[in-house]
Amino acid sequence: MQKAKSIELEVAVVNGIELPGHWNRMFEPRVISEYDLSVLDQVTSIPGAESLGYCYQCGKCTAVCPVETVGDYSPRKIFRKTQLGVSLMDSPDLWLCTTCRNCLRVCPKEVNMIDIMPAVREQAVLEGKAPAELLTAFENTARYGNPLGEPPRKRTEWVKSAEVPVPVMSQVKAPVDVLWFVECYPSYHPRGKDASVALARLFNALGVEFGILGTEEKCSGDSQRMAGEKGLFEMLAEHNIKMLSKYQFNQIVVTDPHAFNAFLHEYPKYGGQWPVQHYTQFLAPLIDQMHLTRPLNKKVTFHDPCYLGRHNGEYEAPRDLLKAIPGLDLVEMGHCRETAYCCGGGGGGMWLDSFTRDYTSQRLSEKRVLEAVEYGADILAVTCPYEVSRFEDAVKSTGNGGRLEVKDIAELLAYSAELI
Amino acid sequence: MRILVLTKSVPDLVEELVLDEDSGELLHDEMTYVPSEWDDHAVEEALLIKEDSNADVTVLAVDTGDVDNMLFTALAKGADRAIKLQGDFDLSTSNRKRAQAIAHYVKENPYDLILSGVQAIDDIDGQIPAMVAGLLGMPHASVVTDVRLDGDRVHFHQEYGGGLQAELASQTPVVLGIQAARKPPRYASIAKVRQMMKSSVLEEVEVAVEEVPELEIRRFFKPVAAGHAEMIDGDAEEVAERIVSILKERNLVRG
Ligand code: SF4
Ligand code: SF4
Numbered sequence: 013m014q015k016a017k018s019i020e021l022e023v024a025v026v027n028g029i030e031l032p033g034h035w036n037r038m039f040e041p042r043v044i045s046e047y048d049l050s051v052l053d054q055v056t057s058i059p060g061a062e063s064l065g066y067c068y069q070c071g072k073c074t075a076v077c078p079v080e081t082v083g084d085y086s087p088r089k090i091f092r093k094t095q096l097g098v099s100l101m102d103s104p105d106l107w108l109c110t111t112c113r114n115c116l117r118v119c120p121k122e123v124n125m126i127d128i129m130p131a132v133r134e135q136a137v138l139e140g141k142a143p144a145e146l147l148t149a150f151e152n153t154a155r156y157g158n159p160l161g162e163p164p165r166k167r168t169e170w171v172k173s174a175e176v177p178v179p180v181m182s183q184v185k186a187p188v189d190v191l192w193f194v195e196c197y198p199s200y201h202p203r204g205k206d207a208s209v210a211l212a213r214l215f216n217a218l219g220v221e222f223g224i225l226g227t228e229e230k231c232s233g234d235s236q237r238m239a240g241e242k243g244l245f246e247m248l249a250e251h252n253i254k255m256l257s258k259y260q261f262n263q264i265v266v267t268d269p270h271a272f273n274a275f276l277h278e279y280p281k282y283g284g285q286w287p288v289q290h291y292t293q294f295l296a297p298l299i300d301q302m303h304l305t306r307p308l309n310k311k312v313t314f315h316d317p318c319y320l321g322r323h324n325g326e327y328e329a330p331r332d333l334l335k336a337i338p339g340l341d342l343v344e345m346g347h348c349r350e351t352a353y354c355c356g357g358g359g360g361g362m363w364l365d366s367f368t369r370d371y372t373s374q375r376l377s378e379k380r381v382l383e384a385v386e387y388g389a390d391i392l393a394v395t396c397p398y399e400v401s402r403f404e405d406a407v408k409s410t411g412n413g414g415r416l417e418v419k420d421i422a423e424l425l426a427y428s429a430e431l432i
Numbered sequence: 433m434r435i436l437v438l439t440k441s442v443p444d445l446v447e448e449l450v451l452d453e454d455s456g457e458l459l460h461d462e463m464t465y466v467p468s469e470w471d472d473h474a475v476e477e478a479l480l481i482k483e484d485s486n487a488d489v490t491v492l493a494v495d496t497g498d499v500d501n502m503l504f505t506a507l508a509k510g511a512d513r514a515i516k517l518q519g520d521f522d523l524s525t526s527n528r529k530r531a532q533a534i535a536h537y538v539k540e541n542p543y544d545l546i547l548s549g550v551q552a553i554d555d556i557d558g559q560i561p562a563m564v565a566g567l568l569g570m571p572h573a574s575v576v577t578d579v580r581l582d583g584d585r586v587h588f589h590q591e592y593g594g595g596l597q598a599e600l601a602s603q604t605p606v607v608l609g610i611q612a613a614r615k616p617p618r619y620a621s622i623a624k625v626r627q628m629m630k631s632s633v634l635e636e637v638e639v640a641v642e643e644v645p646e647l648e649i650r651r652f653f654k655p656v657a658a659g660h661a662e663m664i665d666g667d668a669e670e671v672a673e674r675i676v677s678i679l680k681e682r683n684l685v686r687g
Contacts (some may be wrong), residue, residue: 134621137621147619150622156446163446163447243623246623247626
């Protein structure tokens with residue numbers, strides 16, 4: 013087994029005084045021998061899931077795990093239950109983690125749910141133990157290239173409503189600067205399409221030379237990977253890399269932080285290495301050229317997407333863009349930046365809403381919407397395609413219809429630039 | 433016990449059917465094909481029988497092009513063997529001819545239990561299992577659920593009118609058209625399917641089919657819609673109000 017990295021010093025010198033750390037028993041993972049550890053061993057023997065065994069029950073994760081605030085859940089609890097012999101493979105616990113990465117931020121032992129969850133879930137999927145609604149999303153993705161089960165041929169249908177040129181690479185015979193990887197929800201979901209239209213108009217107004225893959229594009233597959241379908245992810249990655257490799261471009265710009273994560277960390281493992289930016293990163297340096305003239309006199313708060321913020325460290329670009337809109341009053345919620353709450357859509361959560369309902373008192377998206385309302389926001393600004401629909405549903409289900417609007421940053425920018 | 437499952441791929445209705453309106457022909461090459469959902473149930477029922485009783489499960493498809501993925505998926509789910517019948521077949525090959533090909537194969541390669549989906553979107557009347565049984569002189573039942581082995585006999589349920597179910601028994605060999613499996617068809621993870629593609633082979637069996645009596649499809653066409661649906665717009669209150677008033681108008685509510 014891979015050893016835990018100890019973060020405590022063996023000897024520290026403070027003001028010239030040498031302080032030995034031998035009293036501190038936390039240098040190595042403690043071996044707890046009073047239990048029958050066979051169930052825990054089964055989990056930690058899965059490649060990727062080793063670090064569950066490092067947990068020393070400090071409980072820091074319990075304080076930050078979003079699922080804990082609506083249920084009874086945290087890495088500490090998962091370790092403890094597994095240690096006591098509860099099979100994680102058969103437990104609903106396995107499907108509740110949204111891979112939001114908040115626990116890893118605080119865990120002194122680097123118990124890494126971002127590796128543990130996909131590894132154990134993959135095993136569960138192989139054994140036929142995954143929730144049916146998740147399998148439907150997998151099947152749809154495998155068959156149609158998108159988890160919504162929409163026809164692949166209609167992937168570019170949103171382009172019609174853009175009313176500006178959105179060149180498809182197979183028809184553009186020349187290299188472009190930006191390959192815009194649109195992704196599934198921005199291509200098919202009615203509210204996702206609104207953001208795509210806004211972004212297409214912004215690109216046009218800025219004179220960006222761009223192209224999209226169109227029907228050659230398939231889901232980036234990152235959330236399916238986190239939900240335990242690595243084979244599906246690989247198939248999608250190979251496909252997208254093959255399609256992208258046909259064309260010449262300087263960089264990829266993505267709408268979706270999950271695709272951003274895939275292009276940054278996973279696709280290079282399969283030979284797909286391109287410079288990639290989230291669209292907020294691409295647009296932030298171009299603020300001066302955007303002609304943001306129409307004021308938006310509203311109180312706006314911003315929800316950091318887990319896969320843009322905590323996973324990949326981008327907190328400023330979205331804020332810079334929002335602050336550039338005249339009249340806009342940006343208020344921060346208590347949970348923001350690295351401590352941001354999760355919308356519940358990551359790690360497969362997007363396709364597990366009915367399942368999750370049975371084990372939680374509230375949706376994570378509802379929790380987040382209530383926080384935005386508490387801070388007096390008129391608009392909840394988002395920049396991940398999972399969020400618009402999740403938060404809009406949550407606005408309705410928490411009885412805040414008419415009080416809080418949910419808008420993609422692209423929509424707000426296009427509004428201010430008088431493009432929509 | 434040797435079980436054979438007959439599978440076929442059918443046009444994917446999520447994508448639109450591609451019809452040449454002038455010639456009335458379906459443009460098979462421009463459509464996407466997916467495994468017939470009833471066949472998925474037949475595969476599942478066979479695998480459940482295998483789990484109860486150690487049967488050996490073979491899946492078969494007439495090679496109309498592009499059936500490999502379907503067969504590898506069945507192998508990934510737990511089928512033991514996969515057979516591709518090769519000959520003069522394509523996507524437009526009639527069900528009559530397919531049945532003849534399957535019958536030729538089974539004559540040479542006997543099985544005890546032959547399962548098929550009860551129907552397919554291009555075989556709504558479920559001809560294939562019935563014709564295979566007829567050509568081979570085997571007993572046949574359609575709209576079957578809950579297939580269990582009892583010694584060398586097969587027990588199964590069939591739906592009758594008036595809310596009745598019958599439990600039937602048959603000697604083997606027998607051909608059954610499966611309505612639904614006892615459990616929802618299982619998921620084959622992509623990694624497993626891909627592994628199957630690397631590690632297993634589809635057995636290719638050549639069959640020659642003589643001239644068979646066939647019907648000629650003169651044209652396909654979309655029926656002209658009669659009447660129109662009313663789309664109800666508005667917020668929840670308005671929609672509810674309109675629904676209530678429609679129900680009242682048409683005398684569909686009492687009191
Ligand atoms: S990744 Fe997020 S949801 Fe998962 S256990 Fe950690 S804090 Fe909880
Ligand atoms: S923060 Fe880490 S070590 Fe502490 S209880 Fe959670 S998982 Fe265990």
